[in-house]
Amino acid sequence: MTDQPRRPAVMDPDQVWQVIDAQRRCLADLLEGLSDEQWRQPSLCTGWTVRDVAAHLTQQQLGLRDLLATLARWRGSLDRTIQEAARRRAAAVPTGQIVAEIRATVGSRRHTLGVTRLETLIDILVHSQDIAIPLGCRHDMPPTAAAVAATRVLSMRWPPPAPATRAVTGFRLTATDTPWSAGQGPQVHGPMAALLLVCTGRHAALPQLAGPGAADLTARLTAPART
Known part of the structure; x- marks a missing residue:
């Protein structure tokens, strides 16, 4: 393979949100068809179950009050604090509600305070694969969006x-x-x-x-x- 100069991938805000919406919709469809056993399966995230990852994806529109509540339960690092928040959410919310909340974010352009739409894009692209790959499910990722x-x-x-x-x-x-x-x-x-x-x-x-x-x-x- 020759290593030729390549232009950086570019997507305007509308295109980014369109991909986010499509990924959320497809993931909700995938989650609706899972068995209880599949919800309990390990994801690609070490120490996270499929249910934990899905619950985390319901927490992508946190405002100041929500963030302060999460940080009040600090676990020594941002990663551990986020994981603990996801586990609490996974334990507290019924399966159908997790799916419904992910589906309800389709069309919304809100994102967690302190991040941008690109972090939201990263989260839905990667976490969807965290769920799909270990379950042997197909969940396509658009190459241009993955490049961005x-x-x-x-x-x-x-x-x-x-x-x-x-x-x-x-x-x-x-x-x-x-x-x-x-x-x-x-x-x-x-x-x-x-x-x-x-x-x-x-x-x-x-x-x-x-x-x-x-x-x-x-x-x-x-x-x-x-x-």
């Missing part, structure tokens, strides 16, 4: 980048299904959805990657954490 989301993931400085985001530094990531690339170093290429998932720490997408740097990237991402 990945660009945002790799450029964010607050909150601090996740370990997986830091790990991809030093590699040239190139999509095979949309004009997108990022970084410098050994070439790693694959579907845009897989690249986004890898950038956000989802190791399940690693087998979809290829190129001279793929083995080294896989080793870096899957190496045991140092204590």
Whole structure:
């Protein structure tokens, strides 16, 4: 594969919200058909069940009061605090209500205080796959939207980048299904959805990657954490 310059993916606000709406609608349809056992299955998020992830997606429009209530239950890090909030929500809300609340966000352009529509896009794209992939369900991710989301993931400085985001530094990531690339170093290429998932720490997408740097990237991402 030749490494040619590629234009950054661009979507205007209307296009971003259209993708968010479509992803929410399709995810609600998928969730409606799950059995009780499937709701209890582990997701791609370590320590999160499918139900936890779905409950988290009902918490994407938090205002100041909601945020203060969440932070009042601080668990030592933002990730642990968010996970605990999702677990409480999952335990408190009936399955049908979780699905109905996700579906009710279709058409809304509200987002949690302190984030932008791009973080909302990242959340719905990645968390939908967190649910679908371990269940063996198909949930398509638009490549252009995935490219916009990945660009945002790799450029964010607050909150601090996740370990997986830091790990991809030093590699040239190139999509095979949309004009997108990022970084410098050994070439790693694959579907845009897989690249986004890898950038956000989802190791399940690693087998979809290829190129001279793929083995080294896989080793870096899957190496045991140092204590």
